[in-house]
Amino acid sequence: MTVPNIITIFRILLVPVFCILYFTPGLKWLAFVVLVISGISDVIDGIIARKFNQVSRIGKVLDPIADKLFQLSTVICITIDGVVGWWLLALMVAKDLFMLIGGSIFYHKTHAVIASKWYGKLTSVLLFSTFVISFFLFFMSVDRSISIIIISILAAVTMFFSIFSAVNYTRMAVAINNEHKKQKGLNKDNG
DSSP states (O other), X not given: OOHHHHHHHHHHHHHHHHHHHHTSTTOHHHHHHHHHHHHHHHHHHHHHHHHTTOOOHHHHHHHHHHHHHHHHHHHHHHHHTTSSOHHHHHHHHHHHHHHHHHHHHHHXXXXXXXXXXXXXXXXXXXXXXXXXXXXXXXXXXXXXXXXXXXXXXXXXXXXXXXXXXXXXXXXHHHHHHHHHHHHHHHHHHHO
């Protein structure tokens, strides 16, 4: 158990805490604090992993799981709350299921783990920013209809980059899988 992995597990444990606080009357500000703590801890565990050479295989799997759990739970909360339409949740679930099933098949065939790329990180930053802005709009008592328009536009931009990321990760997985097949064929021929 490396320090980054412990921080990642801590982030996973914060998910239900966030959801409970979000829907507890008068405690939405605490949900916001939990969201910020999760975001900061995500950055910190990445810095520690790279700086102190604590990047691990399990960390490469756990970190995106923690990200996805927090993102999905936050989208579920703001969707139920009526801040954004159900389309965002439907698109996110469809994309994440595609990535989960595809990633599982890919890992089963190649035993390779694709590290996070800039476009995946950008999508996470955009999604996190959308959540933060939705809280600020709530705290500043901005008219609900204006908040919905602003968050919907931000969510649409985020989903564009999310789909862009999924396409690029899929292309990378296909290339690695093809290379894996080629290597297997070479090894058979040499054997």
